Amino acid sequence: MKNVGKQLIWQQYQKEIAEDHFFYVRSCIRQNFFPGAEATFLRILKDVLHKDVYDDPAHTTCTGIGYHTDIIPLETTMTVVARQFALMTEKGYKNFIPSCVTSFGLYLEILESWHNHPEVLNQIRKYLKEATGRTFELPENIVHASDIIYKFRREIASKAKYRLVNQQTGQPLRVVEHIGCHYAKMFPHKSVGGAEFPRVLSGIIEEWGGEVIDYPERRHCCGFGFRQYFIKANRGYTFSSVKKKFDSMHPYSPDLIVTNCPGCNVFLDKGQYVISEQEGIVYGANGYGIPVLTFEELAGLIVGFDPWDIGLQVHQVSVEPLLDKMGVWYEPEKKYRGKNNIPLGQPLQPTVLKTF
Amino acid sequence: MGELFDRLKKDLHYVEGMQACINCGTCTAICPAAEHYDYDPRAIVELVQRGDESELEALLKSDTIWYCGECMSCRTRCPRNNTPGLIIMALRALSQETGYFVESEKGRQQIYLKRTIGHDILKTGYCVYAEGLATTNYPEQGPIWDWRQQHWKEIMDRLGANYQKPGAGAMRRIPDEALNELRAIFEVTGAMNRFEKIENFSREKAQSLGMHWDESLDNEYVQKAYHGSHNNS
Ligand code: SF4
Ligand code: SF4
Numbered sequence: 246m247k248n249v250g251k252q253l254i255w256q257q258y259q260k261e262i263a264e265d266h267f268f269y270v271r272s273c274i275r276q277n278f279f280p281g282a283e284a285t286f287l288r289i290l291k292d293v294l295h296k297d298v299y300d301d302p303a304h305t306t307c308t309g310i311g312y313h314t315d316i317i318p319l320e321t322t323m324t325v326v327a328r329q330f331a332l333m334t335e336k337g338y339k340n341f342i343p344s345c346v347t348s349f350g351l352y353l354e355i356l357e358s359w360h361n362h363p364e365v366l367n368q369i370r371k372y373l374k375e376a377t378g379r380t381f382e383l384p385e386n387i388v389h390a391s392d393i394i395y396k397f398r399r400e401i402a403s404k405a406k407y408r409l410v411n412q413q414t415g416q417p418l419r420v421v422e423h424i425g426c427h428y429a430k431m432f433p434h435k436s437v438g439g440a441e442f443p444r445v446l447s448g449i450i451e452e453w454g455g456e457v458i459d460y461p462e463r464r465h466c467c468g469f470g471f472r473q474y475f476i477k478a479n480r481g482y483t484f485s486s487v488k489k490k491f492d493s494m495h496p497y498s499p500d501l502i503v504t505n506c507p508g509c510n511v512f513l514d515k516g517q518y519v520i521s522e523q524e525g526i527v528y529g530a531n532g533y534g535i536p537v538l539t540f541e542e543l544a545g546l547i548v549g550f551d552p553w554d555i556g557l558q559v560h561q562v563s564v565e566p567l568l569d570k571m572g573v574w575y576e577p578e579k580k581y582r583g584k585n586n587i588p589l590g591q592p593l594q595p596t597v598l599k600t601f
Numbered sequence: 602m603g604e605l606f607d608r609l610k611k612d613l614h615y616v617e618g619m620q621a622c623i624n625c626g627t628c629t630a631i632c633p634a635a636e637h638y639d640y641d642p643r644a645i646v647e648l649v650q651r652g653d654e655s656e657l658e659a660l661l662k663s664d665t666i667w668y669c670g671e672c673m674s675c676r677t678r679c680p681r682n683n684t685p686g687l688i689i690m691a692l693r694a695l696s697q698e699t700g701y702f703v704e705s706e707k708g709r710q711q712i713y714l715k716r717t718i719g720h721d722i723l724k725t726g727y728c729v730y731a732e733g734l735a736t737t738n739y740p741e742q743g744p745i746w747d748w749r750q751q752h753w754k755e756i757m758d759r760l761g762a763n764y765q766k767p768g769a770g771a772m773r774r775i776p777d778e779a780l781n782e783l784r785a786i787f788e789v790t791g792a793m794n795r796f797e798k799i800e801n802f803s804r805e806k807a808q809s810l811g812m813h814w815d816e817s818l819d820n821e822y823v824q825k826a827y828h829g830s831h832n833n834s
Contacts, residue, residue, distance in 0.1 A: 271771065274729060276727070276771040277729055277732075278731065280756070280757055280760045280771045280772060284771060301769065302767065302769045303776055303778070305722075305726040305775055305783055306722055306727050307728075308722060308728060309728060310718055310728040311714075311728055313671045314711075314714040314718055315693040315694065315697070315711070316715045316719050316792075316796070316799065317719070317722075317792050317795070318790065318795055319613055319694075320791055321791060325786055328786065350673070357617075358613060358617060362613065365613065372786070376785035376786040376790070377785060377786065426673055426674055427672075430672070430677040431676050431684075433677060440677045466633045466670065466672040466674060470633070470669075470672065471671055472667065472670075472710065473670050475718070476714070477828055478827065478828055479707075482637045482638070483741075485636075486633050515741050515746075516741070518741070518743040519741045555760075556760045559745065561742075561743040561745045561746075581748070582759070583758065583759045584758045584759045587755070589748070589752045589756070590751070590752075591748070592744045592745045593747065594744065600745075
């Protein structure tokens with residue numbers, strides 16, 4: 246079939262995603278805030294999709310948060326990224342998958358700069374050699390971890406235990422997706438669907454039975470803003486962005502929010518607590534919030550992993566209303582247990598937002 | 602144009618971010634920082650395009666360049682392929698190199714970022730190391746975070762992390778050789794130099810303001826930067 250007309254136009258919204266043999270680099274925020282999410286992703290890749298994925302103990306932060314708080318110069322970040330590529334090269338891999346959206350954007354930005362300025366790439370090769378003795382090849386394929394789930398969404402659906410459908414009414418669950426600014430706004434042609442037609446999460450959600458809500462502020466930033474959240478004096482920036490998004494999505498009564506970037510998940514989850522404490526407003530039904538899952542957690546839930554094994558208990562907004570709608574089996578009394586079922590007490594209740 | 606512009610134009614962020622601005626204001630319309638602060642990315646791009654050295658110096662000393670959230674929403678929409686967010690990164694780098702950052706309240710916050718994120722990276726290999734981050738400073742994290750802090754290790758173990766152990770996995774202890782390499786990269790490529798500048802200019806400013814200064818996060822200067830004193834946040 247010839248690629249003409251609309252097919253040609255839509256082609257630029259698709260991207261090449263490698264089939265197998267991935268070098269995985271972790272996200273600092275995801276590991277700290279959702280330690281179960283990356284384990285869930287790897288479990289799905291290995292046990293459900295039977296892929297080869299390498300998790301190198303020697304990789305580090307990409308310095309992304311330091312870079313975007315401007316304490317780390319560009320050359321430093323580039324050389325740290327070059328070191329990650331060196332580890333990939335040494336292990337014989339060519340397909341690079343970052344867990345973090347900030348990292349993903351940063352890798353793309355650096356590859357673009359090296360493409361435009363080969364003399365900079367040469368300089369970075371010298372820096373890396375001088376500092377570590379290492380050399381590196383550029384990755385052949387670089388995609389965000391969620392792109393892999395998108396690529397194999399049908400295979401996952403064929404093995405799914407649950408669907409994004411309300412078991413009582415038979416209706417699709419109404420889902421808000423948030424792909425994160427650095428996934429598509431810098432290099433739209435390197436993301437599924439670009440900045441205009443975000444598809445990476447919406448494609449997954451629809452394949453798994455849900456209905457995507459297209460609300461006015463769908464593309465607005467979560468408000469992290471790096472220095473804007475880390476410094477207490479600046480945090481109004483963060484939570485006014487969060488409020489803008491929730492006020493905009495509220496009339497559509499979402500059952501669930503799914504995030505691509507671990508940072509966005511922190512602010513869309515914890516932000517509901519902040520707004521409830523400050524303004525007395527709760528956006529979910531019956532005094533509970535709207536559950537906010539990472540894409541890995543959602544995939545884990547769909548294929549039937551235990552919600553407390555994948556870490557759904559670490560969100561401030563309780564996930565039980567979602568589990569009940571989907572008909573997911575879970576043991577409420579095991580939510581706040583440690584390994585070997587050891588009780589770890591209970592978190593305190595917020596003042597306004599109801600939790601389980 | 603003058604020396605500051607010469608330096609600005611050598612910055613790769615500037616080279617990549619600045620083509621020619623037609624002053625359309627699209628970036629300002631889409632910008633989350635412009636909604637929240639008295640901030641206008643269009644005016645910043647226009648200022649650097651104008652090339653007036655004294656205006657640039659005043660900009661580098663102002664709060665204005667620190668309002669951006671580096672979301673890069675402006676990049677998607679600019680009809681002339683400019684990226685105001687990248688121009689901001691070049692301005693912030695220059696403000697720190699020249700020491701002008703300590704002349705604004707928002708600029709003075711860099712010391713806090715350097716002493717938290719910068720230190721975490723070199724000490725742990727993670728850009729954020731959240732164990733011990735209390736809700737006294739981060740109340741937004743909520744009661745669930747208090748529970749997580751109380752049982753940090755147990756919850757890490759429960760969720761399959763390889764907490765502080767050698768080998769692969771979430772929150773593993775990053776090997777010393779890797780940390781040594783990170784430090785060597787920081788030395789060779791200028792991050793240590795920037796850290797020193799942030800420290801030295803901040804210390805001098807603290808002394809000139811007569812504020813208490815030490816190496817911790819608890820001194821008067823750093824605390825004031827962190828908590829802020831005026832009402833535009
Ligand atoms: S959108 Fe681009 S051209 Fe328009 S004002 Fe902003 S930087 Fe200038
Ligand atoms: S990168 Fe900065 S200037 Fe650009 S839209 Fe985001 S906050 Fe505004």
